[in-house]
Amino acid sequence: MTSEPPTSQSPSAGASANARTSGRAGDPASKAAAGPRAFAPADDALFDPVVDHSGDARTVGDLLVDADLLARQLLLDLSGRDAAGLLRGWPAVVEIADRMWEALPGQHPAVLGDIRHMTRLAALTGSMGKTMATASWPGPGPVDRRVDEVARTLAAATELVELYGAEVNIEHGAVYRDAAAARTRVMHCVYVTAHAVGIALHEHGLELASRTAATGRDYVSERHPEPFPGYRWLQRIRTCELTAGHYVRHGRFARGIAGATVQPVENLHRLSQALVSFDIQTHRTLTAAATPANMVLACRTQGMIAGASMAIARAADHGGLLPSPGAERLAAAADRAGHAWSHLGSRWSDLTTAGDRIDPKLMAAAAAVRDACREVTHDRAGLASTAVIAGRPALHEAVPAVLQALEAGPDTAHVVSATAHQPGLRGPARPLSIRASNDAEAHQSRSATGPARRRPSDGQPADAAWVTAADILADRTVPLPAPAAVELRAAATRLLDCASNASAVAAVIHSDREAYAQQPRSRPPRDDEMTVGIVLNRPRGRAGSVPRPPGEAPMQARATTWERTNLATRPVK
């Protein structure tokens, strides 16, 4: 586009302007004056006197498809810098979508419930527009060109429907379905746009929070009670997204996740709530349906939680929320647990096929954990730097949340482990054949270098066919071959060890951290609070119960090393 961007003074100005140029012209004389004619004056009667045939030749269907693609492009390339322009353009999109819905034929009483979605959306956005006119942010300024283009395209479709909608015979079944599809496509477009505006606002908030944290100031104050500028806008746009989402996410999945995808964002307790909900849901799901697909999701989510715990531990160390020995030990234990969860998840995934169903409630819980973890540990380019994570307000709540999650890890590990030991596990022939061959080969090479241990695969050559070629060709489901079954159980056992270790480390740090938090904050922490208190002051029995992995330095030696460092830097009393 080369035209000047529309401004927020008139949110629908762009859409209306488009309607004048590409859809309805009204006055043939003015059309003639606007440009060269594409036909002779004598042929006027052959053409509709209202529609400008030399302009946009797209049908309503084409325009709706284009609006969909434009909204997708918008979502693909976003940053916090786009937030103000997108927000300014949002009311025009909903305004024109509402007009389109009104114009579409076939508003049968049976679909009045659906119509209420758009009415509510229009009301929500209308009040946003009023607030926007007087709010200090985003204030007057240009509308984002892309969101304006979405509104323009929808406006062009609306003009056509308003012209010809009355002529459509809605009694015809296929036509009725087509009108319903058009209505849904408009809502889909609104939904994708709302999602994009929400993401830009969120990015905007994160960028501002990072910038404020870098100056050492706290943005939240009596004057600014919200976490960042635009926070209230984000809440309102999320409500709009939820309203549109209720309409477009019909079907089984929508019922399964009812209310789950719109978690309160920027809630400092979000991670804690998500982790607790996931823990509960994992037990419920795996008790009811311990299918390989559910096991994969449970294991991989636990692996991601362990990874987030590592980043949070390092940031807590950086920000002084956890002393170094405790943070390092926690990160190391979480690393081992994360590897064990991921390894077991990888083995369970051999037993899945692409079409396997996953429990929608477990998916919703895992998605909430993923979003909440990313809120604390990620930025646009992936994992945020330790300094950035340390500056985030949510870190204070994230530390006890991940400690609790790691403490609860062994419970889930037991459930997962028990399933791995069950007989009758089956999976697709091809991946199981590859896995079994690799496991048998690895076992043979280990046997050649280490002490001989009898395995179920003993006596079989490494290149034995564990799955028949016929099963592979026919893509059949086969019983889990012996070498893969042995390694699955071994992975489950390793997971139990690692999860127990991480749990014990987290428990020690958690209780010491709580004791430390109860100390008055009017003086700098003493060395015995900040250093030795984390690990060395634990009763020997409790600390001694933590299994120490081979090769790791004894606890006493690590703490002493840190203590020496701390003595060199401690404040003069």
Add this chain to the structure above:
Amino acid sequence: MMTMQTEQTARLEAIVQLLHKAALQTWSAADDTGPDSPQSSLGLGIYLAHGRAAELLPDGHRIDGDRLAGLGLEPAPTTLRMLEVAEQLTRPRSWPATTGEPSGHDPAEIAVSQVVTDLLDLIREARALDL
């Protein structure tokens, strides 16, 4: 002739297979790096999108055979490429007028809205990670 319904189901099957493959591939790369790898989180996101797409298949539906043939994928496509192809498969298509449908739109097609936003978010994430 393939009907609109079967064509949509075939596209959905391809999306499901693509996302399943992309999730496992991403996790495999993450396992080499460590649990705090950004790919670990991305893999989880892809697996969740796969689960959501699979939910849209009819009850008891089994995907037979490889639906990825004919998609123009390279022998070893990157995660980003698979996500992009999956997103392209969710795009609305004009349906030939010979089917009798007025403009090739079916309300059932729109049920993929959540999958669409998932895919676009994941593509943005994968691009940021330069995968």
